[in-house]
Amino acid sequence: MSLYPLKFTPILKDKIWGGSKLKTVLNKDFSPLPNAGESWEISGVEGDISVVSNGFLAGNDLEELIEIYMGDLVGDKVYENFGIEFPLLIKFIDANDVLSIQVHPDDELSKERHNAYGKTEMWYVIEADKGSELIVGFNQDISKEEYLAKLEEGKLEDILNNAPVKEGSCFFIPAGRVHAIGKGILLAEIQQTSDVTYRMYDFNRTDDAGNPRELHTELAVDAIDYSYEKKYETTYETEINKASELVRCPYFTTNILEFDQPVEKDYLELDSFVIYMCLEGDLEITYGEDSLSVAKGESVLIPAIINNLTLTPKSKTKILEIYIK
Structure with missing residues (x-):
């Protein structure tokens, strides 16, 4: 039997900052999670590989399918480059509270440290509460030493760029760019297949046991792109009935x-x-x-x-x- 368009069972992730919009807006109403922060729509991440939910291939996971169908499923060049590992992770994210400030290493650093791919990603805002913001990049030229001094003083937020958002806002987040999703934002995230994240700052929050959440200060320092850009948001024009x-x-x-x-x-x-x-x-x-x-x-x-x-x-x-x- 021939290949056909494939749906997968969403992999839902409970997050301390998650909310209810995955259920109420995007119809993930089967979720048993109280704070569903992420829906991994299509994933090849080890331990979280998507499983087909429709047609005669239902019950098979994505890795198994690539192994069988190879280039017919993913494309010859993609199969040649990535083998049976699916190269993208596709998510919906609902932030009911601000996420930690993070950075992701690039391919070279990730390979060296984790034997993994780096993480370049993008965000498309589906819904945003009034006044919602993303943190994307720095708001001024900054050096590694100045960054560390601000972090030590607890004043990291002073040098970060806050970007107001609305429905349709789009941001490209190359590996190395500091970022965080703000409160009240529902978005689609497209990224490389990687779960390597360095948490730089978490607003002094604690976990369920009252302990400060782990930071990755030393790892992050060499992964950060300290350059400043005047504009971080992606501008685009749309035309009805045309991509x-x-x-x-x-x-x-x-x-x-x-x-x-x-x-x-x-x-x-x-x-x-x-x-x-x-x-x-x-x-x-x-x-x-x-x-x-x-x-x-x-x-x-x-x-x-x-x-x-x-x-x-x-x-x-x-x-x-x-x-x-």
Whole structure:
């Protein structure tokens, strides 16, 4: 039997800062977790590998499928570069409180220290409470020594860039850029397959036992990009019924598509899987003689071997389209 668009059972993560929007906005209402902070939609992270939930491959995990279908599933070049490890981690994140300030190492440092990939990522804001902000980068030129002095004084927040956000705000977070998700923000995150995170500062919060949460000060120092940029937010323009590029980098390309009529997709020249994350509305994916319904809050993996699709919205619909180019 041939490959088809794949849905996976979301892997939900209980977080001290999590809220209820994954359930109320993105329909993850099957969650038993009191504070569902993250929904890992498609994951190849060891110990958290996604399992198919639809069709004859239901119950098989993503690693098993890549082992069997290889380039037909992920694309020949992707398979050549990554083997059976799926190269992206696709998430929805609901922050009911501010997250710790973090940085991720790049590929070189991650390989050296953890035998892992680095973590370059991006955020697309689905919903944001009034006044919500992200922390992205520094607000001035800073040296390693000045950074450490501010950290020691408990004044790290003085040198961080606060970025007000609203629905549709988009940020690219290359490895090395300090960042944190603020309170009241629901977003989609696309990242390299890596779970290596250095916590720089956590607002003096404690865990359930009353202990300060672990910081990774020494590890973070050599991973941080201390450069300053005047503008961190990604600017883009959208056109109804046409995909618009948000981010293109060596690790992934992400487009946004808002549409209210059928859209034909031709991936013949693309040697990669494609992922759709449905942010608004719902749609029908038609491929050959078959079709699949996709609702708000669902994500779908389109195997690389499927070149032609029709996306038919049931109402005005918004999706993210993700692949490697």
